[in-house]
Amino acid sequence: MRELGLLHDPTFSPRTYHRFDRFLLSLIKDERDLPFVHTILKITVSIIPLSVLLYLPFVTGWFWWGVVLAHFYFTTFRFKGPFGLMLHCTSHRPLFKPEYKLLNQYIPWVIGPFFGQTPETYYSHHIGMHHAENNSMEDDSSTMMYQRDSLRGFLRYVLEFITCGLNDLMAYLKRKKRHKLATRAFWGEMSYFALCIGLCFVNPAATVIVFILPFVISRIVSMLGNWTQHSFVDPEDPENPYKNSITCVNVKYNHKCWNDGYHTGHHIRPALHWTEHPVFFRKSLPKYAEQKALIFDGLDYLQIFFYLMNKRYDKLAQHIVNVDNTFNDEAEVITLLKHRTRRIPVTVMEPAPRLRPV
Numbered sequence: 001m002r003e004l005g006l007l008h009d010p011t012f013s014p015r016t017y018h019r020f021d022r023f024l025l026s027l028i029k030d031e032r033d034l035p036f037v038h039t040i041l042k043i044t045v046s047i048i049p050l051s052v053l054l055y056l057p058f059v060t061g062w063f064w065w066g067v068v069l070a071h072f073y074f075t076t077f078r079f080k081g082p083f084g085l086m087l088h089c090t091s092h093r094p095l096f097k098p099e100y101k102l103l104n105q106y107i108p109w110v111i112g113p114f115f116g117q118t119p120e121t122y123y124s125h126h127i128g129m130h131h132a133e134n135n136s137m138e139d140d141s142s143t144m145m146y147q148r149d150s151l152r153g154f155l156r157y158v159l160e161f162i163t164c165g166l167n168d169l170m171a172y173l174k175r176k177k178r179h180k181l182a183t184r185a186f187w188g189e190m191s192y193f194a195l196c197i198g199l200c201f202v203n204p205a206a207t208v209i210v211f212i213l214p215f216v217i218s219r220i221v222s223m224l225g226n227w228t229q230h231s232f233v234d235p236e237d238p239e240n241p242y243k244n245s246i247t248c249v250n251v252k253y254n255h256k257c258w259n260d261g262y263h264t265g266h267h268i269r270p271a272l273h274w275t276e277h278p279v280f281f282r283k284s285l286p287k288y289a290e291q292k293a294l295i296f297d298g299l300d301y302l303q304i305f306f307y308l309m310n311k312r313y314d315k316l317a318q319h320i321v322n323v324d325n326t327f328n329d330e331a332e333v334i335t336l337l338k339h340r341t342r343r344i345p346v347t348v349m350e351p352a353p354r355l356r357p358v
Helices: 019-025 031-055 061-078 080-092 098-115 121-133 151-175 179-200 204-229 252-256 263-268 274-283 285-290 301-309 313-318 330-340
Strands: 246-249 294-297
Touching: 019 031, 031 061, 031 080, 031 098, 031 204, 061 080, 061 204, 080 098, 080 121, 080 204, 080 252, 098 121, 098 179, 098 204, 121 151, 121 179, 151 179, 151 204, 179 204, 204 301, 246 252, 246 263, 246 274, 246 301, 263 274, 274 285, 301 313, 313 330
Parallel strands: 246 294
Antiparallel strands: none
């Protein structure tokens, strides 16, 4: 276990801006989100031109494969995390001012498809269902009914989402009478599929690289993230965000992906600005200790997932922050971790209209 020292995760510090940044600031609602605009511009001048190159008839042979490698690097390793969490943050807090609100569509409708994000689906799922249900049984991306240290359970979870995710989401939104969100999700998804089908007639190989492969990767990565964020769920209090989410502090991931490691705090205050999470976390520490909330120091989601799949609870326990001596020893932490990864039988929860196989 660890004691919590200084937090090294990003916060906001005012600074002097040059002329171009001042122009960009005139378009957005919050100066703290200026890094988002920089990320948008970097994606626009790198990934979109690389994607276009793959469709050009004179780009062939080794040059085509070189562009493929560059494209894969930028979409999967360089920008995938920052884009995905930028989409997340701007779903909760619109980026551009009301007079420029049309620009808010640029992220989900223009650059989103290049990362495999079908327009509107993320917003409808994340805002319309996930936060509304907080990983409960009515949340169709809930992790509770799976054994969460099981690779087999995770693969079933991913397969269920890829094959039934849209159907589940549409059924949920209609059941809750959120018809506008259902319509947005449906047409966003259909537009993406129509784009892929149409471009397959132009250049099938390029379409696989530019749109289809990123789509598959995006769905898997999204589920891996949600699985890890909600791997540890207290069966006695499963809808308590302190007991069904985790927090990762002092990791490079928080610098790259806008403090996404503060997932417990995000479920407590969904609209909290990403730069405010470290301060809010510090202020909330007594509550974290009281609820035995799980805080990992120096581990990101991918590392936690790896240890979970290998059942290395000893490694996970070594990185747990012991706030106010909440835990007596690592053996107690390991017992708690194992308890919170158990599959929660459907019978102990209020049944959902549609249940997944487990």
